[in-house]
Amino acid sequence: MDVSAMHQGNRLGWNEGAARYAERVEEEIAFLRGGGNALLPPELRFLGDLRAWCRRAIHLQCAAGEDTLSLWNLGAGEIIGIDISDAMIDLARRKSAALGAPARWFRSDVLATPHELDGTADLVYTGKGALNWLHDIESWARVVARLLAPGGRFYLFEGHPITWIFDQEGAAPQLDPRYGDYFSERPEPDQGWPATYIGELSRPREELAVKWERQWSLGAVINVLIAAGLRVERFEEHPDRYWRQFPNMPDAVANKFPHTYSLLMRKDGM
Numbered sequence: 001m002d003v004s005a006m007h008q009g010n011r012l013g014w015n016e017g018a019a020r021y022a023e024r025v026e027e028e029i030a031f032l033r034g035g036g037n038a039l040l041p042p043e044l045r046f047l048g049d050l051r052a053w054c055r056r057a058i059h060l061q062c063a064a065g066e067d068t069l070s071l072w073n074l075g076a077g078e079i080i081g082i083d084i085s086d087a088m089i090d091l092a093r094r095k096s097a098a099l100g101a102p103a104r105w106f107r108s109d110v111l112a113t114p115h116e117l118d119g120t121a122d123l124v125y126t127g128k129g130a131l132n133w134l135h136d137i138e139s140w141a142r143v144v145a146r147l148l149a150p151g152g153r154f155y156l157f158e159g160h161p162i163t164w165i166f167d168q169e170g171a172a173p174q175l176d177p178r179y180g181d182y183f184s185e186r187p188e189p190d191q192g193w194p195a196t197y198i199g200e201l202s203r204p205r206e207e208l209a210v211k212w213e214r215q216w217s218l219g220a221v222i223n224v225l226i227a228a229g230l231r232v233e234r235f236e237e238h239p240d241r242y243w244r245q246f247p248n249m250p251d252a253v254a255n256k257f258p259h260t261y262s263l264l265m266r267k268d269g270m
């Protein structure tokens with residue numbers, strides 16, 4: 001299976017999953033209109049006040065745009081979202097139109113992000129379940145680097161790959177029979193969604209699109225970005241969670257391992 005075929009499968013899968021995001025559009029518009037911000041504490045801490053340094057933020061794999069529009073609420077002068085899902089981009093357009101936000105949205109595979117955006121971003125932002133859908137991380141890193149303006153920052157807030165290897169139903173960390181190998185590079189096909197995230201859709205699981213996921217180790221992510229020309233400024237692992245990945249695990253157990261990480265990198269100025 002080649003990269004673009006897997007990405008197209010994921011496009012169909014996310015077009016289906018967008019149905020759940022569509023249910024929250026009006027609520028999110030009201031939240032954002034009131035100055036709300038969907039970014040989590042580590043993200044806010046890493047990004048700071050965007051008014052001070054960010055004229056243009058580009059959000060890769062922006063889904064329905066709630067985090068993208070939160071970057072605007074945090075002070076970005078202009079926001080741009082890229083996502084492969086037609087349905088997600090439609091939802092993002094609806095939200096920004098309702099809010100009158102200075103936003104542009106591109107329905108595109110992240111690997112084919114339009115070249116007209118090259119060298120223009122003060123911030124490239126992504127994460128929260130983004131990289132596991134990609135099957136060519138070297139090309140992705142080159143896209144991040146080409147989008148950044150000289151001196152621009154890349155911020156990744158992503159699910160920690162250690163969480164990938166544990167059984168999601170477990171009450172304590174135990175290796176998942178299928179995904180329990182941190183170093184596996186195998187793309188895994190799947191249909192349907194976890195109950196704690198998108199859950200059941202109107203069609204049976206076997207009729208849904210086959211999606212392809214894989215996990216990327218911390219070393220793989222950091223090294224491709226360095227090879228693309230970025231410099232590490234700060235890296236942190238966090239107990240913070242952005243979704244209920246382990247619904248049966250008590251906090252006292254779950255808080256003992258990282259669930260997310262932050263990677264802040266810089267493209268050198270001229």
Ligand SMILES: C[S@@+](CC[C@H](N)C(=O)[O-])C[C@H]1O[C@@H](n2cnc3c(N)ncnc32)[C@H](O)[C@@H]1O
Nearest residue numbers: 007014061063067083084085109110128129133
């Ligand atoms: C879990 S979401 C990312 C987190 C997002 N901030 C949210 O609020 O849910 C994953 C997104 O990645 C997008 N995606 C998956 N593969 C992609 C690709 N190759 N290029 C661009 N977007 C992609 C999906 O359409 C989906 O909207």
